[in-house]
Amino acid sequence: MAYRTVIEAGRATVFLDGRISFRSYPDFRAATLSALEDLEVRAIHLDMAGVEFLDSSALGMILHFNQKALAAAKALAITRPAPPIAAILQVVNFGKLVTILP
Secondary structure, eight states: EEEEEETTTEEEEEEEEEHHHHHHHHHHHHHHHHHHHTTTOOOOOOOEEEEEEHHHHHHHHHHHHHHHHHHHHHEEEEEEHHHHHHHHHHHGEEEEEEEEEO
């Protein structure tokens, strides 16, 4: 998994690319930590346009991160999921737990 984070106007966008799985945890944590710790950030978008695969542990990481974001009074949204990823999110009703934006 590769990532880059862009912070502007109170929103952090974390661009994720590649495969997200249990092995990706250190990178996922690094990708999201700066957004979580930045006091100016009120919203965090996980841009998943470049994600080609995610497994159940990746879903768990996102849910765990959502809890941390909520505790820090930050809104989390998944944005631009690629069609296969959007299908997975829909099948597991992930949109009931985390905002998903096209």
